[in-house]
Amino acid sequence: MSKRMGYDFIEIEKKWRKYWSVNNTFRAENKSTKPKFYVLDMFPYPSGQGLHVGHPLGYIASDIYSRYKRLKGFNVLHPMGYDAFGLPAEQYAIETGQHPAITTDGNIERYRKQLELLGFSFDWEREVRTCEPGYYKWTQWIFMQLFKSWYNKKTDKAEPIEALVKSFSKSGTSEVEAHSSEAIEFTADEWLAKSEHEKQETLLHYRLAYLSEAFVNWCPELGTVLANEEVKDGLSERGGFPVERRMMKQWLLRITAYADRLLAGLNEIEWSDALREMQKNWIGKSKGASMRFSVEGSEEKIEVFTTRPDTIFGATFMVLAPEHEMVEKICSEDRKEAVDGYVEQTKKRSERERMAEVKQVSGEFTGAFAIHPFSSEKIPIWISDYVLVGYGTGAIMAVPSGDQRDWEFATHFDIPIVAVISNSDPSKGANEDKDGVMINSDFLNGLKIPEAINTIIDRLEKDQIGEARTNYKLRDSVFSRQRYWGEPFPIYYKDGMPYALGENQLPLKLPDVDKYLPTETGDAPLGRAKNWITEDGLPLDLNTMPGWAGSSWYYLRYMDPGNPDALASKEAIDYWQNVDLYIGGAEHATGHLLYVRFWTKFLYDLGIVPFNEPMKKLVNQGMILGPGGEKMSKSKGNVINPDDLVLKYGADTLRMYEMFLGPLEDSKPWDTxxxxxxxxxxxxxxxxxxxxxxxxxxxxxxxxxxxxxxxxxxxxxxxxxxxxxxxxxxxxxxxxxxxxxxxxxxxxxxxxxxxxxxxxxxxxxxxxxxxxxxxxxxxxxYDEKYLQRATYEYPVSFNGKVRFKIELSVELSAAEIEREVLEHETSKKWLDGNAPKRVIVVPQRIVNIVV
RNA sequence: GCCCGGAUGGUGGAACUGGUAGACACGCAGGACUUAAAAUCCUGUGACCAUUGCGGUCGUGCGGGUUCAAGUCCCGCUCCGGGUACCA
Known part of the structure; x- marks a missing residue:
């Protein structure tokens, strides 16, 4: 017993790593008399670099929390897995010919070893890998459900597409209120008269997973499209390659149908204000009106969206996005050359260049005029790249007295400016404030702005030229990638229309290919697969899903990872419910964290999960920077490897030190x-x-x-x-x-x-x-009785400055304390014969004497 | 530009709802042990003045304010980090 041994961390850690593994100490059972607690880390993409000291920061915090909760009597689910599909393994495959599955497996092995070295209490029996058929079967299954669903605005939830078909057969579109790609109307007879092809084409406008021609972020270097949140400053987030806008047929997910629920749900979850704010801005809800303008000498109407319909009488011109489909139709002969030139120029310039020139005003007059619906005046129609195709209707009524960008455009091209709100000075700039009363505005004159907005909307609706409308910045998400290393779509084509495979044909396994590159004809890599057809010989889809597909529901798979019959059993989901604590980086704010909420709400609509939000509480760990305060990266040569530190000091020391560095959520430099x-x-x-x-x-x-x-x-x-x-x-x-x-x-x-x-x-x-x-x-x-002290050392200050300290019994009343303090020798010195003006006594805190 | 954070010793950071600023560490300096080194232990360490002792003045990015009392609350700035970007 008295034999003294040094702290041999190497032996100790080896011993307990083995013990925990052999005894399955951290196995979590799917039922228990104890209350449940689900602690989740954002699972890593297993890169070839291995972990650096920044990665485990969140895992250490979540592990401490998990272990603490177990000691507090909870049945804790604390799993780990791998987000294993992704571009780096595929890039490596292209360069070396090595199958990405092999690279990925190797990287996972390395990650697993590194993670085990740190002594995390993961239930390793629940490990998931998104690239395994047993896992992606269910990713494909969820996609299939999205394909088979539409969003019913009446019930405010996703419903089976069959119900929609039934409604169409019975009463056409008259009874249907759906989130759709475009407003279409037809009768039951018209529906029934449609060919199979036409029917399928129509349904694509309603499906929550649909094929559509869309402007996408095409990255030639990566040979694939990217989602908006995968593009940063006009460059791809992975690799940093240039990205251009291109019209392509792609799979999209109708996340916009969930915009309001995604927004409302933000109030129910314990996430940081910053993060909720980011999601709120990303969804970008704004209220206003849409209105249709006639075009002089044309049957065409141009629809605009505005948040300030009250300023209609200040609309002195109109601007279309250069890509707007109407541009070609309305452009006059004499302006054609200039307009075409401008459109071409816009197309050629990359996103990045466009952003660099934000301040430069440019545009062309189309030669066409819109007719003001109330004054009947002619309004010139321009095109300019400050109007974006993707937002609103891609067209605006420009009010230079009320919008600074319009003002700059009008000033540059010498277009008249009409003030419509009192206290505006159109010679100086636009008045974007929402106070003042309407002027120069016919029947709106004298109204305050909110009243004017209501009045004009009523009038627009009465005249059937517009209506109140809510607009969102959020776009439907492009869901297909022209890449190899991802989930294949469980979709085949007949007569050019997509159909879902049978559920019994899942998983649709990723086929082998000879090269991980597009085909000679420009098809995606799956075009190289032999026999990539259904049993009936129909062609299968050549796309694969994006990286975030597998991560949008993985928290559910941990509940029941081996289940071959469901993404997780009902019992397991009902028991574990949603994640109680989620820890990960803030960089996923508008990507993963939005998608996982979207998929959860969809699965809720299907009745698969009994909750609306996947993660009740979320904590973002900060970044660990290199010793110089810069981001750790291989190129800077400032990467600190945790393995070396574990070897030198042990995992326990590393765990505690990472926590000791500072608050979890702050970024901080590493100092070994x-x-x-x-x-x-x-x-x-x-x-x-x-x-x-x-x-x-x-x-x-x-x-x-x-x-x-x-x-x-x-x-x-x-x-x-x-x-x-x-x-x-x-x-x-x-x-x-x-x-x-x-x-x-x-x-x-x-x-x-x-x-x-x-x-x-x-x-x-x-x-x-x-x-x-x-x-x-x-x-x-803990027992309060050991924390109570008999005396307290009062700091005594004079005019707020501490002069001496006095030890007094905590039992003393304020008056007694005052007496004791004033009798003290040092007090007499500071009072210097004067009577104290005021004495403040805060028991067990402080005494302050005002002289 | 807009929206969020943040700024405290040489360094990382403490300080609960306004109540002893600098806890805990790192670093540094001095000392003990040792032939020596490592390890360990002890002491000191915000700045300035005084040092024979007592002590005093200033101090939480800058300028004001509220209060008996402000790192903490209010007003106005500066700088740094993150997000977002022509969103009509």
Missing amino acids: HGIEGVFKFLNKLWKLYDDVEDSEPDQEALTALHKTIKKVEGDIENMSFNTSISAFMICVNELSQAKCNSKSILTDLAIIISPFAPHIAEELWEKLGHTESISFSTYPD
Whole structure:
């Protein structure tokens, strides 16, 4: 017992890693008498680089939380897996011919080893890999359900497409209120008269997963399209290659049908304000009106969207996006050359160039005129790239007195400006404020802006030239990629129309190809696969799904990872419900975190999940920067590898040090020097257990322990791990000082530190004579009675400046405290014979004397 | 431009709902142990003045304000980080 051994972290950590693995210590059962708690990390893409010290930060925090919750009596689900489809493995395959599955498997092995080294309490039996057929079968299945569903605005949920077909057969579109690509109307007879091809074509306008010609972000370098959130500053997020706009036939998901629910749900979840704000802006809901303008000498109407229909009388011109389909139709002969030139120029310029020239005003007059619906005046129609095709209707009524961009355009091209709101000065700039009254506005004159908006909308609706409308910035998501390493679409084509495979044909396995490149005819890589056809010989879709497909529902698969009959059993989903705590990076704000909410709401509509939001609480861990404060990257050569540190100090030291660096959510630079302090601390902790005795603990030790229990418990609940490490250091310093060797104190200490430093805690626990893992113990309750002190050292200040301290009994009343303080020698010195003007006594806080 | 954060010693960071600013570490300096080094332990460490002792003045990015009392609250700036970008 008295034999002293050093802290041999290498042996200790090896021993417990093996123990946990052999005994399946962290296996989570899908039913329990204990309350459930689901802690999830954003699963990693297994890159060839391996982990650096920044990656485990969130995993350490979630692991501490998981282990803590177990000690608090919860049945904890804490799984890990891999987001295994993705571009880097495919790029590597293109370069080397190596099948991406092989590269990916190798990378996963490496990740797994690194993760195991850090002692995480994952239930490894639940590991998932999105690239495995057993997993992507269900990704394909969910896609198929989206394809087979439409969004019913009446019930505000997704419903089977058969119901829509039935309604069409019975009463055409008259009874249907759906989210659709475009407003179409037909009768039951017209529907029934449609050919199969026409019917399918029509249904695509309603399906939640649909094929459509759309402007997409095409990346020639990657040979694929990208979603809006995969493009940053006109370059691809992965690889940094230029991206251009191109019209292509693609799969899209009708996420816009869920815009309002995605917005409303933000109020129900415990996510950071910043993150919810980002999603809110991304959805970009704005209220206004749409109205149709006639075009002089033409049957065509141009529809515009505006948030300020009240300023209609200030509309002195109209602008179409250069890509607007009407441009060609309305353009006059004499303007054709100039207009075509401008359109060409816009097409050629990349997104990036367009953004760089934001401030430059450019545009061309089409030679056509719209007719003002109330004044009947002629309004010239221009094109300019400051109007975007993708937003609203791709056309605006320009009100230069009320919109700064319109004002700049009008000023540049010498177009008249009419003020329509009092206190505007059109010679200086636009008045975008929403106060003032209407002027120069016919029947709106004298109205305040909100009244004017209501009045004009009523009038538009009465005249049937417009209506109130809500617009969203959110676009339907392009869901297909012309790549190899992803989920194949469970879709075949007949007569050029897409049909879903039977559910019994899932998974549709990714076929082998000779090369991971597009075909000679420009088809996606799957075009190289032999026999890529159905049993009936019909061609299968050549696209694959984007990286975020598998990650949009993975949290459900962990609940029941091996299930061959469902994405997870109903029992498992009902038991585990949604994620209680989700930890990951903020960079997924408008991508993954929006899609996973979308898919969850869809699965809710299908009755598969009983909740509307996937993650109740979300915490974004900050980034760990290189020692110089820069992002860690291979090219900068400042990557710190956790394996080296584990070798030198052990995983427990690394875990605690990463937490000690600072608040979880902040970004902070890495400084390897500081790790010594934590290492010394663990050595000190180890020494405390050298000569444990079954003796009665003294008051001091009890106070040290109980204040630490209380502090650490509160800190974990607040995710303030850095301060709990400090608390442990203080506690161990105090116990060492007091030469505490009381078994009862050291037992509780081992338990409360075990979430942070699990290996050493298990070893000490065993030294104390226990035979079962410390994870099965119970978090001790602190007792207030050990925290109460008989005296308090009051800081006494004069005019707010602390002059001396006085130790007084906590039992004293405010009056007694005042008397004691004023009688003190130093008080007399500071009063200098004067009577105090006022004395403030805050019991157990402070005394302040105003002189 | 707009929307969010943030700014505290040489460094990372503490400070609960306004109540002892700088906890806990790193670094640095001095000391003990040692033939020596490592490890360990002890002491000091915001700045300035005083140092014989007591002590004093200033201090949380800058300028104002509220209060007995402000790192914390209010008003006006500066700088840094993140998001977003012609969104009608």
